[in-house]
Amino acid sequence: MTILEFSLLVGASSLIAGLVGALTGLGGGVVLVPLLSLFFKVDIRYAIGASLVSVIATSSGAAAAYVKEGFSNIRIGMFLEIATTLGALLGANLAARVSTHAIAIVFGVVLLFSAYFSRKPRSQAERGVPLDLLATRLRLNGSFPDADGARSYNVQHVPTGWAIMFGAGALSGLLGIGSGAMKVLAMDQAMKIPFKVSTTTSNFMIGVTAAASAGVYLNRGYIDPGLVMPVMLGVLAGSLLGARILIKVHTKWLRLGFSVVIILLAIEMLYNGLSGRI
Amino acid sequence: MLPERSWTDQRIENLLGNLLRAGVLFSALVVSVGGVIYLLRHGHSPVDFRVFRGEPADLRDVRGIIRDTLKLRGRGIIQLGLLLLIATPVARVALSIFGFAKERDRMYVVFTLIVFSILLYSLIGSA
Numbered sequence: 001m002t003i004l005e006f007s008l009l010v011g012a013s014s015l016i017a018g019l020v021g022a023l024t025g026l027g028g029g030v031v032l033v034p035l036l037s038l039f040f041k042v043d044i045r046y047a048i049g050a051s052l053v054s055v056i057a058t059s060s061g062a063a064a065a066y067v068k069e070g071f072s073n074i075r076i077g078m079f080l081e082i083a084t085t086l087g088a089l090l091g092a093n094l095a096a097r098v099s100t101h102a103i104a105i106v107f108g109v110v111l112l113f114s115a116y117f118s119r120k121p122r123s124q125a126e127r128g129v130p131l132d133l134l135a136t137r138l139r140l141n142g143s144f145p146d147a148d149g150a151r152s153y154n155v156q157h158v159p160t161g162w163a164i165m166f167g168a169g170a171l172s173g174l175l176g177i178g179s180g181a182m183k184v185l186a187m188d189q190a191m192k193i194p195f196k197v198s199t200t201t202s203n204f205m206i207g208v209t210a211a212a213s214a215g216v217y218l219n220r221g222y223i224d225p226g227l228v229m230p231v232m233l234g235v236l237a238g239s240l241l242g243a244r245i246l247i248k249v250h251t252k253w254l255r256l257g258f259s260v261v262i263i264l265l266a267i268e269m270l271y272n273g274l275s276g277r278i
Numbered sequence: 279m280l281p282e283r284s285w286t287d288q289r290i291e292n293l294l295g296n297l298l299r300a301g302v303l304f305s306a307l308v309v310s311v312g313g314v315i316y317l318l319r320h321g322h323s324p325v326d327f328r329v330f331r332g333e334p335a336d337l338r339d340v341r342g343i344i345r346d347t348l349k350l351r352g353r354g355i356i357q358l359g360l361l362l363l364i365a366t367p368v369a370r371v372a373l374s375i376f377g378f379a380k381e382r383d384r385m386y387v388v389f390t391l392i393v394f395s396i397l398l399y400s401l402i403g404s405a
Contacts (some may be wrong), residue, residue: 001324001325002321002322002323002324002325003320003322003323003324004317004322005317005322005323005325005326006325007313007317024321037403040327041327041328042281042327042328043327043328043329043330044329046327050350053360053363056302056363056364056367057302057305057306057363059367060298060299060301060302060363060366060367060370061298061299061302061303063294063295063298063299065295066295067291067294067295067384068292068293068295070288072291074290074291074374075386077388078371078374078390078393079386079389080387081371081393082392082393082396085393085396085397085400086396088400089396089399089400092400103287113326138385139385139386140382171307187307192296194324207298207366207367207370208367208368208370208393208397210367211364211365211366211368211400212366212396212397212400213400214400215364215397215399215400215401215402218338218360218361218364218401219338219340219401220332220338220340221333221334221335221338222332222333223289223334223337223357223360224327224333225312225316225337225353225354225356225357225360226320226327226354226356227307227314228352228356228360229313229316229356230313232306232309232360232363233306233310233313236302242318249308254389256396273364
């Protein structure tokens with residue numbers, strides 16, 4: 001295969017990954033690494049570098065749209081970014097030390113979890129949550145626009161949320177994914193932050209978290225311009241397109257189909273990791 | 279929360295959101311220019327990403343990338359675009375420091391400075 005053919009094929013596949021990722025809300029990053037390493041036979045370290053850069057592009061590209069809705073909480077985001085960026089540094093450093101087989105196995109397990117969480121129904125926001133001393137001191141409580149005016153919320157369990165965020169950052173740095181699902185889990189389930197606030201704030205945090213490990217990857221020589229070019233442009237174009245047609249598409253079947261694809265990729269990654277092919 | 283403060287928060291966030299989008303689109307443009315040069319020069323060579331070798335030293339740090347860009351090397355220009363992309367969220371964090379300082383929120387100025395230092399360490403200090 002020539003470089004031109006390879007770039008066109010990888011660009012087109014990345015566009016589809018970005019499009020489906022945006023439509024299902026699961027993000028394209030989670031399928032990029034398996035796609036590149038299993039089908040295009042790219043070394044998994046190059047694939048992770050390319051995915052990480054694309055995650056920054058999609059997260060930052062979508063931020064403007066999310067911010068206008070007025071749901072994201074910049075204080076929660078910034079406070080938790082201390083955890084995610086520290087975790088990302090740890091993950092990026094681990095990526096250089098552990099074998100590619102181990103990375104493939106961890107990746108397979110994380111894919112299975114994402115498929116599971118994509119099928120899980122959203123939790124309903126609890127009202128009347130009491131004030132938490134630490135959250136109040138940290139000024140994390142906020143409000144968001146609701147049908148009947150502004151609705152305020154109180155944040156809970158700050159240390160637990162912080163710890164999960166550290167883990168989400170480490171996975172992001174190790175595997176080159178946004179780990180958006182785990183960030184939402186920390187905010188929505190552990191810290192009792194309303195779902196809409198959690199998802200938009202998580203999107204804001206993904207770019208900063210990925211940037212923290214991307215610097216390490218760049219310095220290590222894991223970011224190959226020839227590979228990242230079609231991946232980043234394809235995913236960005238796909239996700240921008242996806243954001244435009246989001247309202248018109250029935251996402252139920254798409255989500256189901258996408259989770260089946262994720263499970264198949266998970267099995268393939270586990271098999272290749274355990275048999276030492278990756 | 280005071281309505282005045284939440285209004286300022288919202289205004290800062292709108293500004294930051296637009297900055298992020300502009301940064302991403304600009305870096306995508308730079309990557310595309312580099313990509314066209316790269317494909318015109320090397321498009322017909324065989325591809326090889328199977329074996330991990332790591333990038334050459336000039337594509338790993340800011341100075342090397344700028345040197346390659348000035349020589350109009352396709353791979354150097356793509357890498358410059360990627361560097362701009364990585365710098366976009368870092369710029370957003372840097373601007374948040376001023377936003378919180380303007381609101382006289384000392385605690386969050388400190389938090390934001392911590393995040394900013396971690397990002398700078400990753401980009402510059404981790405080599």
